[in-house]
Amino acid sequence: MKASELQTVSIDLAERSYNIAIRGSLFDNPLSYAELPKAGAALIVTNTTVGPLYAQPLKKALAPQYAQVHTVVLPDGEEFKTWESLNLIFDALLSHACDRKTTLFALGGGVVGDMTGFAAASYMRGVPFVQVPTTLLAQVDSSVGGKTAINHPLGKNMIGAFYQPLKVVCDLDTLKTLPQRELSAGLAEVIKYGPIADMDFFAWIEANLGAIQARESAALAHIVKRSCEIKAWVVGQDEREAGLRAILNFGHTFGHAIEAGLGFGVWLHGEAVGCGMVMAAQLSARLGLVDAFFVNRLTQLIAKAGLPVKAPLLDVADNAGRYLSLMRVDKKAEAGEIKFVLIDKPGHAVVRGAPDDVVRQVIDAGCKE
């Protein structure tokens, strides 16, 4: 695949269908936005890290399309994925008297994307929005599929909407300056697609991890495109997570407990998912679904990607109990029973419950020195 060629992934959702454009030199190019409906105003939503780098070039690129382009800058970090930050977006929209045709642009990582999407879903009961993800995690995961949300102190992503963007613009050049820790966090969601859907892709990542970590354009283009394709295939079949879509949450049940238990923002979301995948694989093995070879292979790639593989201690007195109680408020839980995304053979996932005592063994083993 030539890195200089524009790649497109289509998300097929009837009248809510949209395209993901993937290449370098995209986000600051007016042509990337030329097919969007013209409107009186646009609002760029970004954060204190990304804004100083990219807000001005984006504003310039949007000028032919919108008479006025406003910007709102949110604090950076998962711990700010709150109502208070969301309200900064509403304040900006209302103080500029933005109408129903105003288009929101999410310029940043997954937190900016999730909050901008929920603001767009809710402002005047729905205005258009565009994702311009600048982190690997946002490009391969959170900008695809229309899940938007904010956190509640008692649980992650508990308040939100299914709401699709008009377009996603993945500019690979923005990944070149991404901090190493953010790149690793994004890789967790890339690696995820292997065990749940495509072990050939998994093997490709194993073989090309060096090129990815060196940020070679062709390697970045491949992982972004393939991840988006797999996610598009899943979401196209189950937009509102009635069934299949839940497999995208591999590693997330344990991962969300880690994030909430340590406090949002202590571990990056991708770090929690990386460790959560190891735990979910171990649980799959303890239930006899996969063998130790698979668990080791997955654990090694996650570790090589620079991600934690050892579960953190959340509670000195009853650590496993704390994990379990945090997991019971997971959105997949039903009548208090935790639903885990498990691997029943490499490349295939299943959603099911597990006996508490087996889950406890996984947590206890994972937290031992």
Added chain:
Amino acid sequence: MKASELQTVSIDLAERSYNIAIRGSLFDNPLSYAELPKAGAALIVTNTTVGPLYAQPLKKALAPQYAQVHTVVLPDGEEFKTWESLNLIFDALLSHACDRKTTLFALGGGVVGDMTGFAAASYMRGVPFVQVPTTLLAQVDSSVGGKTAINHPLGKNMIGAFYQPLKVVCDLDTLKTLPQRELSAGLAEVIKYGPIADMDFFAWIEANLGAIQARESAALAHIVKRSCEIKAWVVGQDEREAGLRAILNFGHTFGHAIEAGLGFGVWLHGEAVGCGMVMAAQLSARLGLVDAFFVNRLTQLIAKAGLPVKAPLLDVADNAGRYLSLMRVDKKAEAGEIKFVLIDKPGHAVVRGAPDDVVRQVIDAGCKE
């Protein structure tokens, strides 16, 4: 129409279709809920006024359907239609570890319905909900059509979602104990359906206002059913307010300015709409769309219903300017141009702009002693 007979109005919205049941002795009857999907938990959302009267009987009626029925009680009034109140619902849902199948019941007036609907739309990105409206306004207007929202200090209903309930249960007996002021406020939305859609209905209300104000069951049954039918007809053609649905906002552009300008909760929503309809009719007349006879006829019925017909002063220095700036953040505004719902002949509405100076004349005339 026999008052003891169950009336049903169908809202036809493809897979989001639902029914409105209208009769006395409905809300506390388990049969009203027997067709709903069973689930582990339900949450009744009510307020400090309605809760003490009706929460226990509703809880009892829901017991066959839900293993656990929780209740959350919100402060009563439009001034509490805020994020803070909404968050009390999320706190209740999360502290009871409510899952995606938990059903919310909105037991109260329009404020409770709007907030419960938005909470249901947003909790875990969507859980089912049922409307049990206990005010005339909620029965004839806010519980039909799926508009949910909270207020923002800079504008009414600015943050929300289109989200349809599973069912609406209109118990006419709850109107028997409604304070007179609340009954009048509800009548504003009933009267509204005349000028925009059905002048025969308008004439019926003129002829039967005494029976309505005496809370005669047959009269209440007729106005609730006919109002829901007209709204259902409009919403069925335009669920997301792309065009026609905006006519339901007759009186609301001026009305929202009054509510926001005086401070939410000073005038009831229906009072502001009553006065707003008079102003919108006057504007229609000044633009040559209707004659003075129609304006007088409408004004008289609104006054007889116990509603204000004289616009309040919002600003001593520049009252009309204050109205105009408040109306410019209306959701129907486009690129700063206010869109008014006007009557172009009795029984038919049109959405259009109007010159600022004519709008000023209406406001100045309406605020004179």
